[in-house]
Amino acid sequence: MHEQRLQVRGMTVRRAERRVVDNVDLDVARGQIVSVSGPSGCGKSTLLRGLARLEPASGSVLLDGSDAASIPFADYRRRVSLVFQESPMFEGTVADNIRFGPALRGESLDDERVRDLLRSLSLEPDMAVRDAHELSGGERQRVALARAIANDPDVLLLDEPTSALDPAATDEVLAQIARVAERGLSVVAVLHVEAQARVLSDTRYRMKSGRLELEAA
């Protein structure tokens, strides 16, 4: 069995009196792909936000065996990176966006690495010089994924990563997610298409009114 990368115990996210995420336990091993599906409003996106520590949550999270509470927020979020369903682009070019995360730490990505990342998500390498605000929804979604991967995370949290993609692009993106997982990156993906969840993930969960139920392992 793989070593555990993320261990979540009793995670609860409250909004007003409502438990949007209710006492969730979740283990994600190194290189494992976990999918979460469920009806709209059941708490899937909030679970990802809680895992990224963008939402106040009770319970405990261990990252590579260390208590998440002891890891500085910025470091933790670099290592457990959330890609939103509608990821906004920063000012500048596509390359500027892909370089955003490393630049925060004073690191830079060379042009070839940027082009490789674009290629791996079946985007034209020449797109690197385009204004990021001129991208279509599907292109933006893939650039957002490239931007997260460029940041060298340990865990990737993906909120409906294929929702704006056509079937061909969807296959490419799912293949790329599988490839990065083979290299040891752990993935928790909210997927609304059952078939995608079956093809992509090692373990499937279903979320219902904030509670996580194991569907298949």
Add this chain to the structure above:
Amino acid sequence: MSYVEIPWIRLLGAALLVVLAILLSWKQKLGLGVDLVVGAVRAAVQLIAIGFVLVLLFNSEQPWLTLLALFVMMSVAAWTASRRVRHGPGWKALTPRAFVAIGVGFAVALLPVLAWVIPVRPLLSARYAIPIGGMVLATGMNTVTLVLERVFANAHQRGSLIEQALALGATPAQAMAPMQREAVRAAMLPSINALLTLGLVQLPGMMTGQILSGTDPTHAVRYQLVIMYQLVAVAAVAGAIAAWMARRALFDEGARLRTFSPAKKR
């Protein structure tokens, strides 16, 4: 000093200009009549009252009285700056922050000038500290209002962009840096514009007042220049502190972006 005194009765005559504005408002159905009456009466009451307070302060020359007056002025400025902010945590939370931002900017812009540039003794001589301090405070107040409103409004409108930066490992300072810069820059523009057009577009109030009261214009312009440099300094310092404080208020202890519901328009 040689100047033409305005008798009270003639001052009342000047109020006819406001009556003219009220008539125009009524004719054009602007609905500003009540505001104009309240504004004109309030301005008269405030200024006449402050005239008597200044006479008291100038005659007593007690530094603690000057300090008290400056403290009251600063408190009103901080409260006014805070209650104009629509997208923030509310005026109660913002007023102490605005007070610190305006207060530090005020101290930086005023004290060295009174100590060395206009070497007035005692340092807090009411005749100098109150009018010059008032101008510095007004600019500090306007800058802080603009910075707070802009930072909070930006965070409200571009919250998803801030969260995106956080999700990639940015600290709140990194995530907010472009918006803070933008807010301080925009708030400083009026002070810079005033500096650039000084003497070409406007003859500022203090210089005009000094000239009217008989001061040699070549001396009056020196005072005005000092004031303009002070205004740029207070805008820069108060603006930067206000932006920093706004950012601190925007994030909780978990470096998560807070959301505030917009306050009613004032």
